[in-house]
Amino acid sequence: xxxxxxxxxxxxxxxxxxxxxxxxxxxxxxxxxxxxxxxxxxxxxxxxxxxxxxxxxxxxxxxxxxxxxxxxxxxxxxxxxxxxxxxxxxxxxxxxxxxxxxxxxxxxxxxxxxxxxxxxxxxxxxxxxxxxxxxxxxxxxxxxxxxxxxxxxxxxxxxxxxxxxxxxxxxxxxxxxxxxxxxxxxxxxxxxxxxxxxxxxxxxxxxxxxxxxxxxxxxxxxxxxxxxxxxxxxxxxxxxxxxxxxxxxxxxxxxxxxxxxxxxxxxxxxxxxxxxxxxxxxxxxxxxxxxxxxxxxxxxxxxxxxxxxxxxxxxxxxxxxxxxxxxxxxxxxxxx
Amino acid sequence: xxxxxxxxxxxxxxxxxxxxxxxxxxxxxxxxxxxxxxxxxxxxxxxxxxxxxxxxxxxxxxxxxxxxxxxxxxxxxxxxxxxxxxxxxxxxxxxxxxxxxxxxxxxxxxxxxxxxxxxxxxxxxxxxxxxxxxxxxxxxxxxxxxxxxxxxxxxxxxxxxxxxxxxxxxxxxxxxxxxxxxxxxxxxxxxxxxxxxxxxxxxxxxxxxxxxxxxxxxxxxxxxxxxxxxxxxxxxxxxxxxxxxxxxxxxxxxxxxxxxxxxxxxxxxxxxxxxxxxxxxxxxxxxxxxxxxxxxxxxxxxxxxxxxxxxxxxxxxxxxxxxxxxxxxxxxxxxx
Numbered sequence: 001x002x003x004x005x006x007x008x009x010x011x012x013x014x015x016x017x018x019x020x021x022x023x024x025x026x027x028x029x030x031x032x033x034x035x036x037x038x039x040x041x042x043x044x045x046x047x048x049x050x051x052x053x054x055x056x057x058x059x060x061x062x063x064x065x066x067x068x069x070x071x072x073x074x075x076x077x078x079x080x081x082x083x084x085x086x087x088x089x090x091x092x093x094x095x096x097x098x099x100x101x102x103x104x105x106x107x108x109x110x111x112x113x114x115x116x117x118x119x120x121x122x123x124x125x126x127x128x129x130x131x132x133x134x135x136x137x138x139x140x141x142x143x144x145x146x147x148x149x150x151x152x153x154x155x156x157x158x159x160x161x162x163x164x165x166x167x168x169x170x171x172x173x174x175x176x177x178x179x180x181x182x183x184x185x186x187x188x189x190x191x192x193x194x195x196x197x198x199x200x201x202x203x204x205x206x207x208x209x210x211x212x213x214x215x216x217x218x219x220x221x222x223x224x225x226x227x228x229x230x231x232x233x234x235x236x237x238x239x240x241x242x243x244x245x246x247x248x249x250x251x252x253x254x255x256x257x258x259x260x261x262x263x264x265x266x267x268x269x270x271x272x273x274x275x276x277x278x279x280x281x282x283x284x285x286x287x288x289x290x291x292x293x294x295x296x297x298x299x300x301x302x303x304x305x306x307x308x309x310x311x312x313x314x315x316x317x318x319x320x321x322x323x324x325x326x327x328x329x330x331x332x333x334x335x336x
Numbered sequence: 337x338x339x340x341x342x343x344x345x346x347x348x349x350x351x352x353x354x355x356x357x358x359x360x361x362x363x364x365x366x367x368x369x370x371x372x373x374x375x376x377x378x379x380x381x382x383x384x385x386x387x388x389x390x391x392x393x394x395x396x397x398x399x400x401x402x403x404x405x406x407x408x409x410x411x412x413x414x415x416x417x418x419x420x421x422x423x424x425x426x427x428x429x430x431x432x433x434x435x436x437x438x439x440x441x442x443x444x445x446x447x448x449x450x451x452x453x454x455x456x457x458x459x460x461x462x463x464x465x466x467x468x469x470x471x472x473x474x475x476x477x478x479x480x481x482x483x484x485x486x487x488x489x490x491x492x493x494x495x496x497x498x499x500x501x502x503x504x505x506x507x508x509x510x511x512x513x514x515x516x517x518x519x520x521x522x523x524x525x526x527x528x529x530x531x532x533x534x535x536x537x538x539x540x541x542x543x544x545x546x547x548x549x550x551x552x553x554x555x556x557x558x559x560x561x562x563x564x565x566x567x568x569x570x571x572x573x574x575x576x577x578x579x580x581x582x583x584x585x586x587x588x589x590x591x592x593x594x595x596x597x598x599x600x601x602x603x604x605x606x607x608x609x610x611x612x613x614x615x616x617x618x619x620x621x622x623x624x625x626x627x628x629x630x631x632x633x634x635x636x637x638x639x640x641x642x643x644x645x646x647x648x649x650x651x652x653x654x655x656x657x658x659x660x661x662x663x664x665x666x667x668x669x670x671x672x
Binding site: 126129168171205230231232235248249252253316317321 | 390431433434462465503504505506507508539540541549551564565566567568569571572573584585588589590591592644645647650651652653654655656657658659660662663
């Protein structure tokens with residue numbers, strides 16, 4: 001019951017404090033200074049061109065790959081697969097509503113028809129589903145700085161010494177934005193060492209590595225994008241490698257498959273992949289724009305996250321007082 | 337720091353306790369006895385028939401309307417609109433990725449072209465965004481009963497005296513499944529009375545009432561369905577009236593609108609609505625099957641919710657130890 005009462009006080013506070021209109025999350029992002037934005041290297045962008053739609057319109061999906069310490073074994077494989085043009089001519093084979101879109105070799109189950117994988121792909125152990133964050137160093141930050149969040153489930157607002165924004169979470173002890181990515185943290189219990197583990201989390205638009213039952217069987221050749229409510233139960237059970245930063249509508253609006261798990265029942269239903277390339281390997285006549293993400297260690301991002309959790313722009317009459325990490329998407333923009 | 341350590345113990349427990357395979361959430365639902373299922377009355381089902389797709393296939397969306405104490409003012413209007421055949425010939429006008437699909441009168445903004453609403457629709461006050469739950473009566477239930485959840489953010493597992501399953505929440509003091517619906521609870525702070533407020537929450541597939549800026553301007557004529565990550569910040573800011581129980585793929589796979597907020601930029605892009613009727617008013621030659629939902633007060637539902645929060649079926653190597661209420665969709669099935 002104590003928890004309930006504390007949460008009520010937090011809930012009531014923002015309403016009472018509001019006398020004048022405050023900027024919306026979008027306005028906060030629009031006002032962020034140039035220095036709060038981080039360029040995404042073309043070597044970290046994977047560009048998937050699907051066959052044009054029924055009206056002949058091109059369908060390009062742009063994916064940002066994760067930085068270290070996350071999932072670099074699988075990402076290395078993905079770079080090799082793209083360099084080998086392995087996905088060219090393959091297809092999207094599965095679209096399950098409120099869950100995932102999956103692509104790769106539609107004939108992978110049939111050894112006689114399966115497309116051979118490039119040589120020297122790495123077999124990545126399941127231990128790599130999590131990374132080491134380092135020593136946990138939480139300090140309290142006074143509310144006057146504005147650099148804080150007041151999530152309902154999480155007690156007082158806190159910042160990491162690194163200025164990374166943290167969030168209450170229901171799937172892990174704490175959620176955090178780390179190097180531009182939504183992630184979760186916990187102490188490493190098994191080793192009995194005060195090491196902190198960090199792993200990326202399954203939000204809308206995230207890209208993961210399909211696998212068979214043994215947890216080290218995902219190579220990166222079978223990829224999926226989340227197109228529904230965050231399936232956070234998959235965290236630490238399957239590898240995440242990136243996120244869609246443009247063109248997700250070309251995946252999320254595809255017809256749903258009617259077979260088990262949303263697989264298409266016939267090859268005719270599949271959408272063909274023309275090519276998947278790193279942006280740095282695209283031919284010169286098809287340039288990709290430059291992209292930036294809002295630094296998750298910036299003051300602008302902290303204000304944006306706070307505003308997402310406490311909507312006070314004109315439409316809203318009751319700010320929630322909290323938000324889950326997947327309801328605070330990291331802003332990404334085209335630069336040119 | 338205390339919270340972090342407690343959560344770790346909860347996380348570690350299910351793994352250590354597992355020696356044999358346990359049923360998956362789907363298997364638990366499949367094994368639920370007949371008595372745990374509740375029939376949905378045809379008078380509570382709204383049937384939307386869209387124009388056939390490009391291959392001539394019918395597109396039917398079945399919506400379950402909420403029971404009291406939720407949103408009955410708007411639902412009364414929706415019954416009148418359906419009886420008046422008001423939506424017939426109107427259209428889906430907005431599809432915003434990872435957010436909502438919205439339908440109604442595409443010309444509503446233009447007074448000269450707008451379709452007149454039926455007479456005697458009720459203007460519902462914003463106070464009706466929340467309902468009264470009654471006296472809060474939490475009691476501890478011993479874990480041995482199996483009737484409990486161990487959400488990470490929420491401390492010890494608890495049940496309401498009514499046997500309703502509760503969940504930790506980040507947007508409200510507590511989340512609860514009430515009469516088959518995902519909802520949230522808080523003490524009524526403003527009246528200083530120990531009354532408890534309850535309101536339905538925005539999960540994937542939920543149906544809401546579009547409105548203009550004043551919070552009492554939604555009649556029920558403009559409806560939306562959630563097709564992305566749960567936009568829980570809308571809770572208590574806009575009315576929810578139901579959920580899609582079949583055919584959501586006919587909404588979620590529609591082309592995204594390219595105008596502001598995902599509105600279609602031309603009338604040609606809109607999808608036509610052939611008719612919207614209560615199932616009880618459908619012509620006899622187009623019968624609807626009967627539907628049931630799994631009682632959220634049943635032992636089966638509690639076990640299902642627990643299994644969703646602690647996945648131990650074969651694919652999973654690390655159960656999360658928690659789940660948000662929108663990641664525990666209430667099971668609905670066709671009976672015939």
